[in-house]
Amino acid sequence: MSTGRRTAAVVALAAPLLALAAGFETAVRHFGSFVLFVLAVTVVTLAAWYALTRRGLLRVLAVLAAAAGLLTVVLLGLSLFITQAAMLVVFAVAGRYALGPRKSRAEPAEPARHGVLLINPRSGDGAAERAGLAAAAARRGIEVVTLGPGDDLAALAEKAVSDGADVLGMAGGDGSQALVAATAIRHGVAYVCVPAGTRNHFALDLGLDRTDVAGALDAFTDGAERLVDLGRVNDRVFVNNASLGVYAEVVRSQGYRRAKFRTWGRLLPDLLGPTAPPPDLVFDGPDGRPVSGVTLVLVSNNPYDLSRVGRAGGRPRLDTGRLGIVAARGARPAGEWTASAFEVNSGADVPVGLDGEALLLTPPLRFASLPGALRVRVPRNLAPLATGAALTRRDLNALVRVASGAP
Template sequence: MPSSSELPAFADGRGVFIVRNAASGTAVVRADPAATFSARLPEATIHELAPDEDLAEVIAGAMRSEEPPAVLGVYGGDGSVSRMAALAREHGRPLLVMPGGTFNHFARSAGLDDVDTAIDALQSGTTIEVSAIEARADDGEPILALNAVSVGTYPELIDERDRRRASLGKWLGGIVAAWRTLRTAESLTIVRDGRRARVWSVFVGIGRNDPQRVATMQRETLVEPTLDVRIHHARGSRVRAMASLAFGRRTAAVLRAVRLMPPRSDVERLVVAEFAMTVRLEEGHPSVFVHDGELEEQAPAGFTLRCVAIPRAVEVFAAPSGTTRR
């Protein structure tokens, strides 16, 4: 992969292939970026990802063309960004991230608040080699994650939301899913280093996260190849289990002030290079895990999940402030 000093300034977008996932960010009102693309990157190739298209096949086709792209870009949410990051790594290309999802955790960590900021980073050639998680369930294929991998209450919430999304939409489906999960969520058993534990959730984040939160979705460093693990032991109520999923700093502060967040004694923190656990499930409990908001279904009886921190996993265009901590 070329170093930062060797990357050209793609002032007009020549050599840039951007995939736009129109399905991302449907839970928020967001301006259409088409006019910005036309004005600032007129020579870029913009591909609108159809619902039945496979992103890997789209990129493979672009790389087989007579003029394969020098930069791979994506406009979408965290799931789309992580999938494109894996492909950028596979094809040895730098990644252009354009926030187009609901939360945009990774883009915000990289200092990319909007499309214009991302294009500024592209045109200035400001890049950074970011660390990532490589997650593998049992003997499955490895999955690259740029934010976090999780089991427990959060994957159950995503599973419930996805079941209702077709009929209710993402926003309303999420509200209904949160209410149902609040009433029905059950703790699960994990086995780690030969020890059993009942937990509400386990979050495996990449890079150190805010020590005050359970949900490690907003990394504080892009470079450090460290896993920040939070194990929320099942000593409190479902209400606290749901409150622990608060992603925003302000929301978490409010919930903590009214004593809805779990106490520190309920949350075990590990800072490690590798982490493994076996998830054992009772009948009726969904056998799933989540990586950057994407749901992965597993064998009904449970599974073993292994996570490894990968240094310099992919080169990403980033705002200067995002090269350390935004």
């Protein structure tokens, strides 16, 4: 173990302790200001909730109260906030160096004999065209199939495989990625994800560079292959997550694609206001007891990590064979756990946001993890994944081992 890594581990472990010490020192020396700061944070939280879930004069008053509370928080706690944020950054950066990059499980793969790339030209506001993706694929000897108006993406993927494709790629958003990935696992062919959508969460969690769209094509000609999980609900496959409740209702509403923020503001009072009935969703919690009355259920293909500094909400692994499950009642969490399978019941068809696409599915909704179902190819020269350390027992124990010189 190098001296530099051991030193970085010590620095990383000391940073959160210094942050706690700074908070304690502020609370003791400036007790009155600290109490006022806590009250201001409470006001901001409550006022923001009212601003989201109420209309008319009450929403206006809530916005004003939130603004006043936020100003108070900044004036009283700016220095403390800067200190805490700085310590978290030190923890993440030093911890990243101490723990080193995550080793890739990908194995070198032979170049595709007949690679086919499907392109959704409308995804990401034309990201594929801006990157010159079709021409870049042609230079690599990859067959290009561009999705036209009215085309069935799943049918095009099936035809590509029936015509002899041994590596199937998709340039588009996560919803399109899921459709083509389902075809790849049905026929056992390798799959290439090209980040030409809007957010490209699946590509990011694979370690791809979302700013280098054409560079992802190297997976066809000079790639490495690994197995990753997929999620399934009834007969639909997803690469990221399925959302039930409030988010699903908003996504399926008219006008959402054209004006997302305005749609949220218009619908949230009806969905989360004081007279709004909760969605009719019933399921067993982690303790086996029935849960109902929730407003949100999120089921993800592998659990998200909300504790990591830098990219909270990413999935550090896509091969655990587990679903991540999060439930909430309004702004209050109602549970967070993992499982290999999960079932949701309802008295009517259930709106579902599946990888950002609006669907209406018939219950019961049976979720399952599909461990190692997808043969994913990524560029062989892809840099090892480097992620900041998280404030979890696993990473803290790892840092203690590094600091002590243990393997």
